[in-house]
Amino acid sequence: MKRALWATAVLCLSAAGVAQAYPEFQRYSKERSGRSINCALCHTHSDGPEGLRAGQIGSLTQEELDTLGLARQATAPGSGLKSPILNGFGNLMLDELGRDRIQELRQRPESLAESLPAGSDLDGDGIPDGQEYLDGTHPLNSLDGQPLKLFRNNLGRHGFHIAMMVLATALGLYGLHNAILWLSTQTGKEK
Numbered sequence: 602m603k604r605a606l607w608a609t610a611v612l613c614l615s616a617a618g619v620a621q622a623y624p625e626f627q628r629y630s631k632e633r634s635g636r637s638i639n640c641a642l643c644h645t646h647s648d649g650p651e652g653l654r655a656g657q658i659g660s661l662t663q664e665e666l667d668t669l670g671l672a673r674q675a676t677a678p679g680s681g682l683k684s685p686i687l688n689g690f691g692n693l694m695l696d697e698l699g700r701d702r703i704q705e706l707r708q709r710p711e712s713l714a715e716s717l718p719a720g721s722d723l724d725g726d727g728i729p730d731g732q733e734y735l736d737g738t739h740p741l742n743s744l745d746g747q748p749l750k751l752f753r754n755n756l757g758r759h760g761f762h763i764a765m766m767v768l769a770t771a772l773g774l775y776g777l778h779n780a781i782l783w784l785s786t787q788t789g790k791e792k
């Protein structure tokens with residue numbers, strides 16, 4: 602029964618031209634970075650919007666389907682709508698660009714990064730969302746980023762703590778060295 606309802610929903614959405622994903626962005630990111638990128642770049646489910654699993658159209662409640670319909674009509678930016686089949690990055694694209702601009706960018710996916718807000722960093726790892734798209738790393742996973750960039754950002758953030766650890770270690774070694782020297786001296790006196 603649920604499968605029949607899902608099939609009906611997909612047919613309706615397909616008729617409205619809204620059931621398909623936009624693979625151009627995934628393809629571009631994958632080709633540019635050489636990394637393995639799937640639909641989870643923008644979608645809730647890694648296999649994309651069509652199916653019965655969580656985050657796919659077939660699993661949506663009527664209320665979520667209504668929200669999906671509204672989100673698909675968000676042609677202009679700033680709608681504030683959250684599509685239930687998109688993740689935070691997909692919904693950022695929808696809210697910042699609107700559907701018309703996203704459709705336009707499908708023809709030149711290399712321009713997506715510069716179209717997103719330069720300061721937006723959804724996972725807070727210090728690498729902007731647009732750059733993660735170009736790098737082929739996930740903009741919602743703070744552990745997924747180019748190692749050198751993550752190292753540099755972490756060093757910048759935790760530089761003070763790292764300096765204190767190095768200082769404490771150096772002082773500890775200095776103290777240990779002096780303690781060994783003192784023990785050696787004492788041992789020599791006893792002989």
Ligand SMILES: [Ca+2]
Pocket residue numbers: 722723724725726727728729730733740
């Ligand atoms: Ca990031």
